[in-house]
Amino acid sequence: MIPLDEALTTVLAGCAPLPARSRPLADAVGCVLAGAEVVARDAVPPFANSAMDGYAVRAADVVDVPVRLPVVAEVAAGHPVERPLGPGEAMRIFTGAPVPAGADAIVIVEDTERLEGGAAVELRAVARTGVHIRPVGDDVQMGDVVAVPGDEVTPGRLGLLRSVGVFDVEVRPRPRVGVISTGDELVDDDRPLQPGQIRDTNRPVMLGLVAAAGAQPVDLGHVGDDDGAISTAMDSAAATCDAVITTGGVSMGDTDLVKVVLDRLAGPGVGGMRWMQVAIKPAKPLAFGRIGERKVPVFGLPGNPVSSMVSFELFARPGIRRLAGHPDDRLSRPLLAATADEPLVRRPDGKVHFVRVEVTVREGDLVVRTAGGQASHQLSAMARANGLAVLPDGPGVDAGDRVEVMFLGEPRG
Ligand code: AMP
Ligand code: MG
Numbered sequence: 001m002i003p004l005d006e007a008l009t010t011v012l013a014g015c016a017p018l019p020a021r022s023r024p025l026a027d028a029v030g031c032v033l034a035g036a037e038v039v040a041r042d043a044v045p046p047f048a049n050s051a052m053d054g055y056a057v058r059a060a061d062v063v064d065v066p067v068r069l070p071v072v073a074e075v076a077a078g079h080p081v082e083r084p085l086g087p088g089e090a091m092r093i094f095t096g097a098p099v100p101a102g103a104d105a106i107v108i109v110e111d112t113e114r115l116e117g118g119a120a121v122e123l124r125a126v127a128r129t130g131v132h133i134r135p136v137g138d139d140v141q142m143g144d145v146v147a148v149p150g151d152e153v154t155p156g157r158l159g160l161l162r163s164v165g166v167f168d169v170e171v172r173p174r175p176r177v178g179v180i181s182t183g184d185e186l187v188d189d190d191r192p193l194q195p196g197q198i199r200d201t202n203r204p205v206m207l208g209l210v211a212a213a214g215a216q217p218v219d220l221g222h223v224g225d226d227d228g229a230i231s232t233a234m235d236s237a238a239a240t241c242d243a244v245i246t247t248g249g250v251s252m253g254d255t256d257l258v259k260v261v262l263d264r265l266a267g268p269g270v271g272g273m274r275w276m277q278v279a280i281k282p283a284k285p286l287a288f289g290r291i292g293e294r295k296v297p298v299f300g301l302p303g304n305p306v307s308s309m310v311s312f313e314l315f316a317r318p319g320i321r322r323l324a325g326h327p328d329d330r331l332s333r334p335l336l337a338a339t340a341d342e343p344l345v346r347r348p349d350g351k352v353h354f355v356r357v358e359v360t361v362r363e364g365d366l367v368v369r370t371a372g373g374q375a376s377h378q379l380s381a382m383a384r385a386n387g388l389a390v391l392p393d394g395p396g397v398d399a400g401d402r403v404e405v406m407f408l409g410e411p412r413g
Contacts, residue, residue, distance in 0.1 A: 001279040004352060008315060010274055011288050012331065014297050015319040018172045018242060025161055028153045028171045030214045032325035035170030038147040042165045043137035048099045049077075052132045055112055055121055056085060056093040056103035062127035070120050075100060090121050099133050106132035140164055150327040172325035178218040178241035179206040180233050182248040182258055183303060184225045201379065202247040202308050206301075209312050210245070215320050220244075225255040234265055238292030242323055245316055248303030250275070250287045258287075258300055265291040266298070273300070281351045282376040283311040297323070304376035310354050310388065313408065335390065335404045338366035344389055344403065346396040353396075356385035359411045366411055368403060386410065 020034030050056065061069065069090040073081045077096035085091055085102035093099070093106060111125035140146060146164055147157060153171065161169065181203035187193060188200050200222050210217040220237050223229040230249075237244040249258030259275070266273040266289040273289030284307075287300025297319060301311040318331035338359060346353050357368040368389050372381030386409035397403050 001277045001284070001350065004278055004280055004314065007276050007278045007286055007288075008318060008332070010276070011297075011299070011315045011319045012322055012328075014288060014290055015243070015322040017325045018175060018323050020170050020172050020325070022168050023171050025153070025158060025167055025169050028169050029155060029158055031153050031169075031171035031174060033147055033151045033153065033169060034149050034172050034325055037145045037149070038161060038166055038169065040140045040142055040144045040146050040164035040166075042163075043142045044140040044163045045134050045136060045138065047080075048133055048135050050075075050093045050095055050097050050099055050106050050132060051134050052106055052108045053094050054106045054108040054110075054132065055090045055123065056100055057090050057105055057107055057123065057127050058085065058087060058103060059105040059127040059129045061088055062105070062107060062123050062125075065126055066122050066124045068115065068120055068122050071118060073100070090123070092118070092121075104129050104133070108132060150325065150330075152326070172323075173242075175215045175242040175320050175323040176218050176240070177210045177215045177320055178220045178237040178244045179203050179210065180220045180230075180237060180244065180246045181206075181222040182225065182230060182246060183222075184255070186222050188222055201305050202301075202303065205305065205309060206245050206247065206312060209309070209317070210320065213317050213320050214324060215243075225249065225257055227257050227261060230257055230261045231265070234261055234291060234298075237298075238265070238294065238296045241296060243316075243320060244291070244296060244298045245301060245312070246298065247301045247308045250285050250300040250302060262287060262289060262291065262298060262300060273298075279351045280310075280314070281349070281353045283307040283314065283354075284351070286311060286315060288315070302376075305379050306356070306376045306382050309382055313388070313406070314354075333406045333408070335406055336366060337402050338368045338387075338389075338405045340389075340397045340399055340401050340403045341367040341369045343398050344368075344370060344391060344396045346391050346394075348393055348395065350393055352393065353391040354388040354406070355391055356381040357387050357389045357405065358384060359387040359405055359407065361411050361413055366405065368405055386412065 072089045074092040075097040076094045080098040085100045105127035113122040186200040187197045207217040249256045262273045276286045299316045301308040321331045356371040371385035387405040390404040
């Protein structure tokens, strides 16, 4: 058996970031920036504007209150006024409207009374210079670096880039990840099961996990335990995808033809398949290598449904994120400390155990309880779990002990 770190290092070494290309910003949410730093073309805000509805004034005119001033103009968002504000004057102003030249303060409408049908106003609060005015560039100055390679285009970052006039970005594409399930026992649809058959759950699960990881899932179907069929599916995967995930057929059984086919397609030496026994439970077997002319990374994940999901989280997801251009410190899910709400018992066996748990927030602390049966075919607990508790080799933890958790979803309140 090899340690988890070593298996992950092997996988990541075979997943180079995909070549970047320019793309409209609007299509790049979820993609990772590459190339050069992104520099602001415009300042934000581009002009001094009002943060509130009220009256633009000179602060010096609104010292002794109440004071009555004539209202000489109205300034709405998108409609600047040419005329400057003179001494002893006020202008009605709305949120986002350019502050007229000469004005240096806003009195909010709540502190005023409209007089003479709007021709004058009574101001009841002292105006202080700069108050409720958003100055030019108080968020971003022209020429500021607003994003760097490795940053993900989140909706918030998209907004920032757009606000500074950036419409095209250099990003790495979302990796196209093909998924193939293998096994003569698998049934794809809702027909009644014949003796010995089970439904193919891994493929739809993997397709969902690929999509949730921000990549493009490609359904390459299910193939039986047949050398020719597996080879054909792998060839098409290697030709059309940036990475391939297979499930099943990588253990020691006679019908584990995935092994035979991948060894043949990957060939010997660099890029060859590496068959690993990782010191973890579940998901001990893992195959990784690169196939075809384009040296496409292949993840041979175990067939048991829980094992394939845990293996995806620990190896395939970080590998896919590396292809997508995420920096090395953002590939794996973060580990957080939580408190065990009940004993999480295990036996020493030289492996790190990943226990499916429910994580909840209690009085500001994270607490974990087991999500149910922990065998590698039991999806019930996986469906309920929002985290994997990481139990190092040993007897497990007692109630009240601290335990590390890898979040798969959000903690429940
Ligand atoms: P294997 O690694 O092919 O020997 O499969 C290990 C176990 O996982 C067996 O019980 C298989 O029936 C089961 N299994 C393999 N592939 C799938 C799948 N796509 N969906 C559900 N169960 C599967
Ligand atoms: Mg099988």
